Amino acid sequence: MTQAVLVTGGGGVGKTTIAAAIGIAAAESGRRTLVLTVDPAKRLATALGLAELGNHPEPNPDLELLSAAMLDSAASWDAIAYRHAPPEVADRLVTNPLFEAVASRFPSGQAYAAAEEMAVHLESGEWDVVVVDTPPASGGIEFFSAPARMQELVGGRLLRWLTGARLPGRRGLFNLAARPALRLADALLGGPLLEQVAEFLFDLRTTYDGITAKAAAIEAHFAAAIDVVVTTADPGPVREALRFHAAGIEPEVVVFNRALPTSWAEPVEPLDNGRAGARLNHNLDRWASEVRRQQDARADFGGRVGTPVHTIPWLADPPVNLDGLRALLEGSGLSMAALGLADA
Numbered sequence: 001m002t003q004a005v006l007v008t009g010g011g012g013v014g015k016t017t018i019a020a021a022i023g024i025a026a027a028e029s030g031r032r033t034l035v036l037t038v039d040p041a042k043r044l045a046t047a048l049g050l051a052e053l054g055n056h057p058e059p060n061p062d063l064e065l066l067s068a069a070m071l072d073s074a075a076s077w078d079a080i081a082y083r084h085a086p087p088e089v090a091d092r093l094v095t096n097p098l099f100e101a102v103a104s105r106f107p108s109g110q111a112y113a114a115a116e117e118m119a120v121h122l123e124s125g126e127w128d129v130v131v132v133d134t135p136p137a138s139g140g141i142e143f144f145s146a147p148a149r150m151q152e153l154v155g156g157r158l159l160r161w162l163t164g165a166r167l168p169g170r171r172g173l174f175n176l177a178a179r180p181a182l183r184l185a186d187a188l189l190g191g192p193l194l195e196q197v198a199e200f201l202f203d204l205r206t207t208y209d210g211i212t213a214k215a216a217a218i219e220a221h222f223a224a225a226i227d228v229v230v231t232t233a234d235p236g237p238v239r240e241a242l243r244f245h246a247a248g249i250e251p252e253v254v255v256f257n258r259a260l261p262t263s264w265a266e267p268v269e270p271l272d273n274g275r276a277g278a279r280l281n282h283n284l285d286r287w288a289s290e291v292r293r294q295q296d297a298r299a300d301f302g303g304r305v306g307t308p309v310h311t312i313p314w315l316a317d318p319p320v321n322l323d324g325l326r327a328l329l330e331g332s333g334l335s336m337a338a339l340g341l342a343d344a
């Protein structure tokens with residue numbers, strides 16, 4: 001069985017970095033591991049062994065058992081169309097300007113396409129662990145609701161009303177034009193546009209069965225995944241992290257990233273050498289109070305939820321190579337066992 005580890009959380013908190021670090025630890029524990037990464041910095045991509053940024057798994061030249069691939073969401077809507085509609089319908093869909101309009105205005109579509117890609121790798125049987133970095137466009141928790149949203153879109157009330165509960169035939173499609181609301185739209189917008197809209201909705205409706213089946217499979221993957229929520233001690237990311245609990249998703253672990261050393265909160269002998277000393281004392285005081293604020297934020301979070309909280313220190317050099325990424329998890333207690341991964 002392939003185990004999915006989903007690394008989510010607010011923007012810029014360290015998801016991509018921590019997903020890479022977890023992937024390295026999993027590979028080093030003897031598991032065939034794939035890291036599905038989103039938009040990694042150049043040096044991080046190199047450390048993961050991604051010479052080219054593509055969505056095909058590339059083995060890491062320096063670490064056996066580790067592979068990485070990009071979770072590509074650029075061509076995503078086209079991929080959805082080709083996966084779930086007959087080729088000639090998909091051809092028509094992707095060239096329909098309305099399709100582009102929907103694709104650009106419906107962000108869950110990108111998250112959904114990424115989730116479909118995740119499912120492909122989880123179902124390939126090639127991996128023991130797939131670590132998934134979540135796409136930023138979906139802002140953490142939206143990744144989880146994307147399958148339901150996508151289904152709503154293609155099977156939604158508007159569409160059902162227009163195209164009928166079952167797929168209408170071509171004749172049914174032309175009957176649509178007889179409906180009062182559409183006749184009004186026709187008068188306002190002109191015939192060709194209406195025809196285009198009707199054809200688009202009809203074509204989009206053909207994807208419904210495929211998307212419904214796939215969405216159910218994706219939701220099963222989500223339910224079986226180990227969820228790692230990453231946050232910093234700042235209020236915005238903490239609010240984002242709490243949304244998971246509010247939505248009934250109980251993550252296995254919560255990681256507070258970029259924590260300052262707790263020793264900085266301990267009192268130090270004030271320096272006594274004039275103005276420079278006074279400024280340093282002032283700085284040390286401020287850092288000490290920031291450390292206490294971070295400690296309070298973690299304690300407060302821990303008090304509100306039952307999830308184990310791990311702390312990853314703020315490193316002076318951002319971790320962008322294998323050694324740096326290994327060091328990131330050291331001392332955090334974020335072991336394979338803590339993640340709930342049984343012995344390989």
Ligand SMILES: Nc1ncnc2c1ncn2[C@@H]1O[C@H](COP(=O)(O)OP(=O)(O)OP(=O)(O)O)[C@@H](O)[C@H]1O
Nearest residue numbers: 011012013014015016017136258313314315318319
């Ligand atoms: N513990 C740490 N110490 C120091 N720097 C860190 C640490 N964790 C992450 N960083 C740095 O913080 C920046 C943001 O990290 P990262 O890209 O992993 O976040 P992200 O959550 O994936 O962001 P996005 O939401 O934009 O995808 C990067 O420059 C990374 O190197």
Ligand SMILES: [Mg+2]
Nearest residue numbers: 015016038039
């Ligand atoms: Mg990222």
